[in-house]
Amino acid sequence: MLYRSLKGQQQQQPVGGGTAAAGSTPFLEEVSLHDVRLDPDGDVAYGRAQQTNLEYLLLLDVDRLVWSFRSQAGLPAPGTPYGGWEKPDSELRGHFVGHYLSATAKMWASTHNGTLAGRMSAVVDALDECQRAGGTGYLSAFPAEFFDRFEAIKPVWAPYYTIHKIMQGLLDQHVVAGNGKALRMLVAMADYFAGRVRNVIQRYSIERHWTSLNEETGGMNDVLYQLYTITHDQRHLVLAHLFDKPCFLGLLAVQADSLSNFHANTHIPVVIGGQMRYEVTGDPLYKEIATFFMDTVNSSHAYATGGTSVSEFWSNPKRLAEALTTETEESCTTYNMLKLAGFAPSVQMDEGDRVRGLLRASADQRRAEHPEGQGPRSDDLHAAPGPREIQGEELPWLGNSVRIVLVLLWHWDRIVLQAGRFHLLRGER
Template sequence: MCEQSKLSRRNFLGSAAALGGLFLLPPHLKALQDAVMDIPVSADGTGYEKVLWRYKDFPMTQVRMRDGVLKNALEINRQYLYLVPNDRLLHTFRLTAGLPTSAEPLGGWEAPDCELRGHFAGGHYLSACALMYASTGDEKIKAKGDALVAELAKCQQPDGYLSAFPASFFDRLRHYQKVWAPFYTYHKIMAGHLDMYVHTGNQQALETCKRMADWAIEYTKPIPADQWQRMLLVEQGGMNEVSFNLYAVTGEKKYRDLGFRFEHKLIFDPLAKREDHLAGNHANTNIPKVIGAARGYEVADDKRYHTIAEFFWGAVTSQHAYATGGTSDGEFWHKPGTLAEHLGPAAEECCCSYNMMKLSRHLYGWTGDPRIFDYYERLMYNVRIGTQDPKGMLMYYVSLKPGYWKTFGTPFDAFWCCTGTGVEEYSKVNDSIYFHDAKNIYVNLFAGSEVQWPEKNVSLVQETNFPLEEATTLTVRAQKPSAFGLKIRVPYWATNGFTIHINGQPQSVEAKPESYATLHRTWHDGDTIKVSMPMSLHISPIPDSPDVQAVLYGPLVLAGEMGRHGLTEKQIYGDSGPFSDKENYPMPELLTASGQAGEAIERLPGGELRFATANQQQTMHLKPLYQIMDERYTVYWKVNRKTV
C-alpha cells in the first residue's frame, strides 16, 4: 500500500536562514523561516540526526518549477486538492469523536464503513497540502491545511488517540482478530500532521502528532515481544519512519524508541544478512518499513539498518523490477528474477514506485551514486507521470498484461492508497532535481525549474521540454562571480553522445554514461550551459525470459497501441480499480534477425515521439507509456529470431 513524504529537518534549519542573504524573502517564506527557527536543536547545533546526508537535497522552498511535464502534473494536482471540501474530509473523524457533522460522506476507502477511513482525509491530504505549500508558496492551500489541522485537533481524544475509526480496532489487532491495518492509517495521520509542522511551521500539528505518538507508546508498552511481532504481521505503514522523524525534530528519545519498537524482525533479519526472502510478501507493506530503517540509520547511526536499506534497494531494483522500474504483481513479490509469468493486470502498484523513489533519495544522499537517479528517472517518467489524468484522477496499478488499459479513480469515491501517494508525489516534483555538497551542485533530473543556492550567492535556471526535448539549457544567475562545480548527470541511456556548450563554445569534458559530466570554473551572471543528450532505442528483456522484451527510447518505455475495442468509460474510471476483461489479447510478436526488439522499431518522422514496427507482418504503433490514457496497450513483446 502507501506512504508519507520525506522529512529533512536539516534543510529548514540551514537554508531557510540563508535565504535572507542574497534573496529577499516573500512574506510566506519569512513566516516559515520564523516558525522553523523555533524548532529545537541539540547542544552542538547539528540537530538530532547522527548521520547527515553527504549529498544534500535543496529545500523545496528554494526550487520552483518552470514550464514542462512535471510542472503540468503539479498544477493538475493543485486543482484537485482545491476540489475536495474539508467538511467531507472531516466527516468520519467527527462521527468517531461524537461531534456533529452533516457533510456528505466520501466513498471508496474513505467511506464510513471502510476500515482504512482517515488514511487519505487526515493523512495523505495534509501531507499533500504541506508539500504543495513548500513547492509553490500557495497560501490558499496552506490555509486549507491549517483549517483541517485545527478541526482534527477537536476530534483528538484526551489520551491522544486520533482516527476516523474507533480505538476498538486496535483491540482487535491485539487479540489477533481480523482488522484491516489500523496502524497503517494511524501512521498516515501522524505523518500528515508532522509534514504540516515541518513544511508550514504549524505548531498545533506538531502537538497533535506528539500526542498521537504518546498514545501509541502507551498502547505498545505492555505487549510482550513475541505477541508484538505477531501483531506486526498486520500492515503498519511507516510507523517506524514517522517515529524516527518525530524524534529528529523534537529530540525526545521516547519517539526514537517507538521507531525501534516497530521493527518487524521477520522482514528485517534476513535483509540484515543480505538474504532476499521477499517472495510471498506484500510489496508496499514492506517498502515503508525499509524507509523507516533508512531513517533509523540516520537518527541513530545503526549500521544494521544501513545494511537493510542498501541490500533491500539492490534486491528490488535488480530482481523484482520491470523495465519501467516498477515492482509487484497482485501487490506481492515473487521468486527473485522471475518476472515473465507476472505480467498481470494488477502489476506495478503505484505506491511501490512512490516509496522506492523515497528510499532512493536516502541512498543517494549517502552515496551520491548517479545510477540511483537512472532508476529514479525511470520511475518518474514511466510509473509516476502518466498515472495522473488531465483532471487529477490517479491510478492504483500500471497493468502489464497485453491488451489491458489504465484505470483511474473518481474524485470522491476511490481514495485508494495510491490516490494518497499520488497527491503527495505531484505536490513535490521539485524535491529531487538538484542536490549539492559544499563545492558542487548536482543536476540529477532534467526539468524546467529554478534553484536558489544562497551559500554560493547564485541561482540556476533550467529550461527544457524533456523528455520531449533531448536537451536542456542551464543559465547561471549571480550578483558576482562565483566558483563552484556543476555536475550534470550523464544517464545510462546517453550512449549516442552527451555534449556541452558554455556560452556557445563546445567543452571537452568526460561524459561517460552512469557518471557526472563535471564543469569546474568561476561562473558569471548569464553564463549559459547547453546540454545535448540524443536518445536512442534500446531494449530491456525480462531476466527469466530474454525473448520477452520492452523497448525504450532514452528513459521512456514505449507502449504498443492496441486499440480501444470494448473499452467503456466505466472501465477506465471506477472506484475499485482494473480488473477483469473478457477479451484475451496475446502478447504481440516481433521477428528480427538479431533477436533484439529494437531492430523491429523505427521512429516516425515529425516532432512527436511516435514509433512503429518495421518489416513485420502487421504494423503496430508505439508511443511513450506515460502518454497512454484511454486505450489498450502492451509494454512487452515476444521476440523471435528469423531463420535463414
C-alpha cells in the first residue's frame, strides 16, 4: 500500500477544541479521489468495474429517481417510479437516492464525467424543490408520520436509516462535488430532526429517545459529526451525541465482547460515528471503543475471507464453524468495516492486509466487471454451498433487486480508491 504522509510533527487539533492525543506516529491522509484515475481498458478488474458502475449510474433516470419525493411533497411527478425498495409502498423508499448522491459525487470525482455532473446536480435541484415545498426542512420520500410512529415505539421500518443515506448523500455532494445548495439542504434537515428529538425528550424523557434508537438508524451520529466539522454549530454536535447509542457503545467502553445476536449492520455505523466523535472532539474513550470493536470483530467474529455476520447478525464468538451458511458476510457490513478501518490509529501491515482481504471479498460479492454481467450480485458472500437467492426487480439493465444495486453503488467508490493503492489511515491524534 502507498501512503501520503504529512511531513514533520504536525498535530491537528480537533474541531471541537479538545486536546489531541500526543504520539510520534506521523499523520496520514487519504489521497483524494480527484487524484486517482483507473484505466478501464487495463488488466486490473477494478478499472473495468468502475466503468461498469459509471455506465449504470448514467442509465438511471432523474424523474424516476425522485418520483416518490415529488409525490410526497405534493409536486407533479412525471414518469414512473422505480421498483424494488424504491417502489411507492416501500417504507424504505428514498434511501436508494441517498446512495445515488454519494455514488455519483465520488464517481464524478474519480472520472470528472460531465454528463454525470449534470445528472447529479439535477437530482439535487429536484430534491431542493421538494424540500422547499414542504417548508419545514423535512426531506424524504415518505411522510413525516413515519417518525410519529418511530417516536411512539410503534412498528415502522427504520426511517432514520433512510434519512441518514439522504443526509450523507447531500454531504458528499457538497464535500466531494462542491455543491453549496446540498449543504444548505443538509443543514435544514439537521435542524428539522433536532427539533423532533428535542420534542421527544421534553415531552417524554431522554430514556424514551434512547429506547426509540433500538432500531436501525444508520450512521446518523457519523453524518452529524461530519456536518459539525463544516458548520461548527453546537446544535449539530449535540444532535450527533444524541445518536451515539450508549447502550451499545457502553458495552464496548468496558471492553465486553457481547456482540452475539446483535444485528451487525445496525451497530457498525454507530461505532463509525463514535470514532468520528473522537476525530472531532479528541475524546480518547471513543478511539478506545473503536479499536476494541475492530479487534473483537476481527479476532472473534470474522471469517477467513475477512467478512463478518451470518444472516445479518453476529453469532457466538470464535464459533464460526457453527455458522457456515449461504448467508454470511453481508456486504453492507464489509463496506462499513472498511470505512471503520479507515480510521486505523496506526499504520500496521496486518491492518493493510485486512483491508485488502475485505476488498477482495467485496469484489467477489459484486462481480460486476461487465455490463452484461457474469453472474449475479448478492448481498452475502456464501461460505457454504447452496442456492443464491436473487430477487428480480424493476431496474434497468442490471436488473437485480434495488438492495443489490445499492451495494454496487455504495461500495465501488471505496474499491476505486483502493485500486489506486491508496487507503485512509491516520496516525495517533
